[in-house]
Amino acid sequence: MDQRLLTFRLLQVFRQVVQHGSITAASRALHLTQPTVSLQLKKLSDAVGTPLVDYQQQKLQLTAAGELLYQAAQDIDDRLSELRFQLSQQQSGSIGSISLAVVNTAQYLLPELLAAFYQDYPAVQVTLHIGNRARILERFEQQQDHLYLFSHPPSGDHVHAKPVVRNPLYLVAPLTHWAAKQSKLSFQQLKTERFLLREPGSATRMIFDTWLSSQAIELAHSMQIETNEAIRLSVSAGLGLAVLSAHTLQLPHDRLVILPVQGFPLSSHWYLVRHANKRLPPAAMRLQQFIEQSLAKWHDPLGV
Template identity: 75%
Template sequence: MDQRHLSFRLLQVFRQVVQSGSITGASRLLHLTQPTVSLQLKKLSEVIGEPLFYYQQHKLQLTAAGELLYQTAQDIDERLTELSQQLKQQRTGNSGTISLAVVNTAQYLLPQILAAFDHAYPAVQVTLHIGNRARILERFEQQQDHLYLFSHPPRGDNVHARSVVPNPLYIVAPREHWAAKADSLRFEQLTHERFLLREPGSATRMTFDAWLSSQATELHHSMQMETNEAIRLSVIAGLGLAVLSAHTLPPATLLRQQLAVLKVAGFPLSSHWYLVQHANKRLPQAALKLQHFIEQHLSDWQDPLQQ
């Protein structure tokens, strides 16, 4: 069989002849002349290399090769119908694959949102990449993902960033720390305490460093850690104080059992989360639906420490 000369049109004519039971019936349904249909069948038989029909008592019958070809033609038609439905779903955003990359702190925001999105759009597959800011910036520059979540978005003409939710930063301390008992504090009273900090370049660290610079003050003792979870557990253990996003803190009831949020003048520091896309990266409909879904759900977020 020479597949190079096999076409969908030939298969369509063949399938119609089989289903109508005659060349005359097929030509009428296809709006073709009978000689044209006969010629198409002859050409198809030459491509297959086998006769496809024979006559038995003046009735058109399929040969063994014709039976196999008809089954194949039916399979192809079903797959094309399935493809058409899948393409329609992709165009409407009801199916597809999305890549989402977020900085470490943002992972605390997303589980419930992604679970709700999965429930609403079960045919959409979301791949989540989590890393430090430097790693996610690298992915952004290489346009590896459809959407990104940053607290400090990258800059440049190729950046489309939308503020989606506040990201207040609080100073937390061990429950029994002396500062936990104070109704109000000035930051100068804490400068000799050990602060547990994220790595340089992280959004929380950048915001805190900028604030320290604006206040013309500096820390005397600090310890660097790579994750918010390590910092939070270390504060609970009494290793030091920390500046953490409200999104990384446990619910208010559990928070009071583990940590103390200090009442320091100038805090919480104001920050926001930004949903970012690369200007050169076209978003498929499914990614646009996820973008809207994230924006809609995060807009309802309320800082539990301000309620």
């Protein structure tokens, strides 16, 4: 590798190509032409002395060398960000930039939490990314953010995950449903009902599927809906029953009721996660500590 040919600009272009998954998308993000980005990528490959990307079934993939260079580029960017923070801290006190990524359900936890954090650290800038589990997992593997909130964290030696708050999952029904008037129910009484489910791979879906399997129960009717908000509104409208996190429910404003079903609520937790290979700047460490301390005080307001 010829280090004399490496530049921060080449590494920036490379990072954008990896994170956007294509030269076309990276060129739009960088406001450059596709040929320019392709040429920059070739210069970087020449400097390293080996190809950094290849294409499998028309999808951009990193080579082994590309993986190593991407990790180094991420480390360099983090160290430079930390240097900027330290230099600024000497002049103006506690400031910094944090990238936080959470799965869809966790968005209900964040507004009050971040509002309280900003009261203590008004000069810290937090960028919040929200997506389904597959998207946030992709961001985690690419180390695009400092901290993550998962209800079912990824696995591996590169994962640092700490449970920070309970995430009970309740079985809910419309107010007009016949089961809403019952004081005690078994799931067998409900298994022929239509259930509104998140997409396969979501944490709520995985926990519910695991519970169904442990009880040797198969649902007779189901409908897949991609967001908890849409599921909550659909239950209120009478479309079916659903298993939802206590954090997503807005009782008594929702036109739905929690069913007293044996075995529910299902137990789960939210996890604060970071990538072991990504350095946390001081501002991110402050946010990590703040989240852990704040959520440790949370209790289930439904408690049924």
